[in-house]
Amino acid sequence: MKSIKIPYHKTYKEVQISEKDIAGILESEVNQYRTDLNEIQLINRALDNPISSSKLEDLVKGKESILIITSDHTRPVPSRLTMPLLLERIRKGNPSIDIKILIATGYHRESTREELIDKFGQQIVDREKIYMHRSRDKESLINIGTLPSGGELWVNKMVKESDLVIAEGFIEPHFFAGFSGGRKSILPGVAGAETVLANHCSEFIDSPYARTGILEKNPIHKDMQYAATKANLAFILNVVLNEDKKVINAFAGHMEDAHKRGCEFLMDIASVKKVEADIVITGNGGYPLDQNVYQSVKGMTAGExxxxxxxxIIMISACNDGHGGKSFYENLAKASGPDEVLEKVLKIPRDKTIPDQWEFQILARILKHHNVIMVTDMCDPQMIEDMHMKCVKDINQALKIAKDIVGDDSKIVVIPDGVSVIVR
Structure with missing residues (x-):
């Protein structure tokens, strides 16, 4: 028997599988990647050697104000490390500059004070000017153009009111934008709700190029890149993390070039060879990425x-924060099944996209061809069942149900961290 650990919330769930049943264990090399530098040294190396850009200390000279865009509570960006370094360099270059930090909530709920303290530490929360982006608050937004998709580009007014706009984030495989990081700090990060909806339309989600690890010809990425350019995103600091959420590399500098370099690095170490099976066990990387069903769809796409x-597909995910989106939940729960959801969503025009449409479209796509069993002991099982999935508390119970569906002699593929791999 082989014992395999799957990240779950802030710990692990362990599964025992007979080795003869295992067709493959798909893991990126991210967790095996080693460097002689510690996390702070890696971040400082990136900031000391920005890609296609002047140093941050030089960019801030002569500026009266700077806006730092950072991710919200759903992303494991190590801001306790990165933010102090950014603030130090900014004030070194321009001690009197007015610094504002904007939380890129995108289409998510606002972060709580407790979540901000967990993210930044008490000192930064108490001392710095931190603002929450509200995508549905039209008074806080400004129109700065038209996306390639045709949607209006609304962003937080603070973006245009600041002399310099920079962003911190992290790069991971993304299930429809190709990769996270870089331009995503603007769209969806600090974009208006209708802009996010236009970019996440069913036509684009249905594109074969809107998949993990793909940027070229990806219509969603194209919109995002345009938005970041129009917003004058001048500088980024993006990190790559391992399963312990530790920094293994960092990239700083020009919004597009630094992000591209980071994506190339990740592609080299995160790609895995495709191995098909009747049963796939996967996870969503643990906390904070597995805190709701909405986010867990990402890990499911690796299983898909x-x-x-x-x-x-057996999905190991805590979902302690529930479904993660009212529209996401209701559009699945109120439908007879995935076919009804897909028939409906593919008829919705690009400019009529509804909240969470992209997420329930992708989950319906998965459910159309696969059975999904969620393994969690931290949420309401009925909620999962309402969304046309099975819910159990134990992996071994899930495995028994799976074998009842596809046969006792079925082969199994395990992807311990579904959000960390790029299947090729």
Whole structure:
């Protein structure tokens, strides 16, 4: 028997599988990547050697104000490390500059004070000017153009009111934008709700190029890149993390060039060879990425990439914060099944996208061809069942149900961290 740990909330769930049943264990090399530098040294190296850009200390000279855009509570950006370094360099270059920090909530709920303290530490929360982006508050937004998709580009007014705009974030495989990081700080990070909706339309989500690890010809990425350019995103600091959320590399500088370099690095170490099976066990990387069903769809797409049609995806995810979106939940729960959801969503025009449409579209796409069993002991099982998935508390119980569906002799693929791999 082989014992395999799957990240779950702030710990792990462990599964025992007979080695003869295992078709493959798909893991990126991210967790095996080693460097002689510690996290602070890696971040400082990136800031000392910005890609296609002057140093941050030089960019701030002569500026009266700077806006730092950072991720919200749903992203494991190590701001306790990165933010103090950014603030130090900014004030070194311009001690009197007015610094504002904007939380890029995108289409998510606002972060709580407790979540901000967990993210930054007490000192930064108490001393710095921190603002929450509200995508539905039209009074706080400004129109700065038209996206390639045709949607209006609304962003937080603070973006245009600041002399310099920079962003911190992290790069990971993303299930429809190709990769996270870089331009995503603007769209969806600090964009207006209708802009996010236009960018996440069913036509784009349905594109074969809107998939993990793909940027070229990706219509969603194209919109995001345009938005970041129009918003004058001048400088980024993006990190790459391992399963312990530790920094293994960092990239700073020009919004597009530094992000591209980071994506290339990640592609080299995160790509795994496709191995198909009737049963796939995967996870969503643990906390904070597995705190709701909405976010857990990301890890499911890794399972989707290797699971045979009619097979079973066993998703290990805490979902302690519930479904993660009212529209996401209701559009699945109120439908008879995934076919009804897909038939409806593919008829919705680009400019009529509804909240959470992209997420329930992708989950319906997965459910159309696969059975999904969620393993969690931290949320309401009925909520999961309402969304046309099974829910159990124990992995071994899930495995038994899966074998009842596809057969006792079925092969199993395990992807311990579904959000960290790029299946090729």
């Amino acid at each position: 990439a290797v699971c045979k049609k009619g097979g079973v």
